[in-house]
Amino acid sequence: MGNTDNIIDVTEETFEADVLERSEEVPVIVDFWAPWCGPCRMLSPILERLADDPDYDFILAKVNVDDNPNLSMEFRVQGIPAVLAFVDGHVVGNFVGAQSEGKIKEFLQEVIPSEIDEELDEAKSLLATHHWKTAETAYRQILISNPEHPVAMINLARALLAQGKGCEAIGYLQDCKDGQELAQAERLMPLARQLCDAKTRWSDEDEISAIEAQFRQAIRLYERGNISAALDGLIGVLRQEKRFRKGLARDIMLATFELLGESDNITLTYRQELAFVLF
Incomplete structure (x- = not known):
């Protein structure tokens, strides 16, 4: 994971503060992943690189689904990697599966004001x-x-x-x-x-x-x-x-x-x- 304040690990205990409340100030992109997930290992580096990119203003919040199953159920995550975008406390966009960097940039442009x-x-x-x-x-x-x-x-x-x-x-x-x-x-x-x-x-x-x-x-x-x-x-x-x-x-x-x-x-x-x- 990148050494940056823009990339954080989130748990069931911190989700409300780190995602819902934080998204009132800045868009939060939540990456639902697991260590055993091959496509996750393809997607995560792209998301982390874009989180460090000054052209994109968002927080990347990473949720390990093995450690936080209740969050997966709450947001109906049925497959990983799953990405949800939060703005003002609400989900404003999502996608499932590994995507190209170009597709991810298009997604970010749509959901980030x-x-x-x-x-x-x-x-x-x-x-x-x-x-x-x-x-x-x-x-x-x-x-x-x-x-x-x-x-x-x-x-x-x-x-x-x-x-x-x-x-x-x-x-x-x-x-x-x-x-x-x-x-x-x-x-x-x-x-x-x-x-x-x-x-x-x-x-x-x-x-x-x-x-x-x-x-x-x-x-x-x-x-x-x-x-x-x-x-x-x-x-x-x-x-x-x-x-x-x-x-x-x-x-x-x-x-x-x-x-x-x-x-x-x-x-x-x-x-x-x-x-x-x-x-």
């Missing part, structure tokens, strides 16, 4: 708590080192939209070209375009109808970051004309729900109101 994963989690929590400006700063910082990261781009667009910055948000939405980020960008785009129009095309001297004026007032409320009041205004528009501007008022409400997320209290409240008005 990277620095950018942690940055994304922190920024996402800022969005969830409506700290829009701080979230904007966090996502801009992520994009400096990862300029094409799709999650950072779509969520930066969300933070911008929540502050009424539609024109800038459009650029990031247009850069989302694949997968779920593309679908999310398409749902957010109606709001972005109207916020941009409010900045660049609307004038107080425009001759418009009363309902158009009410719609524009709702968008102006978005510009000032007053999302709930803006949604109230859109509900008022829809009560008068459900298909206002070919469904644009509805589409902007749906874009708002996409911006905030389905579990947000504002979304839950106004989705009910929207359904009541439309149906």
Whole structure:
């Protein structure tokens, strides 16, 4: 075994502290092995070498199944070598049998949170708590080192939209070209375009109808970051004309729900109101 603090022997008595509790701070990879196991002798040196590698931040915890049978039963280890990855006290991945170093590296990359994963989690929590400006700063910082990261781009667009910055948000939405980020960008785009129009095309001297004026007032409320009041205004528009501007008022409400997320209290409240008005 390597002479390093990253590699430890674990027993039934120390498992809770050395694995479950420790995994709250750093990922712990548990290697279930036995002295008589040939494949274990192939796998263990690779795991130990990677535990010493500065590119991989984890603790390697080795469990001798002969000496610790209760741990094998608790985690349903039926064959060895067996490897379980623990993060935040929970198993987040596993494999059984000897693997190549390349396969093990792929496994580690999947189960060990990277620095950018942690940055994304922190920024996402800022969005969830409506700290829009701080979230904007966090996502801009992520994009400096990862300029094409799709999650950072779509969520930066969300933070911008929540502050009424539609024109800038459009650029990031247009850069989302694949997968779920593309679908999310398409749902957010109606709001972005109207916020941009409010900045660049609307004038107080425009001759418009009363309902158009009410719609524009709702968008102006978005510009000032007053999302709930803006949604109230859109509900008022829809009560008068459900298909206002070919469904644009509805589409902007749906874009708002996409911006905030389905579990947000504002979304839950106004989705009910929207359904009541439309149906």
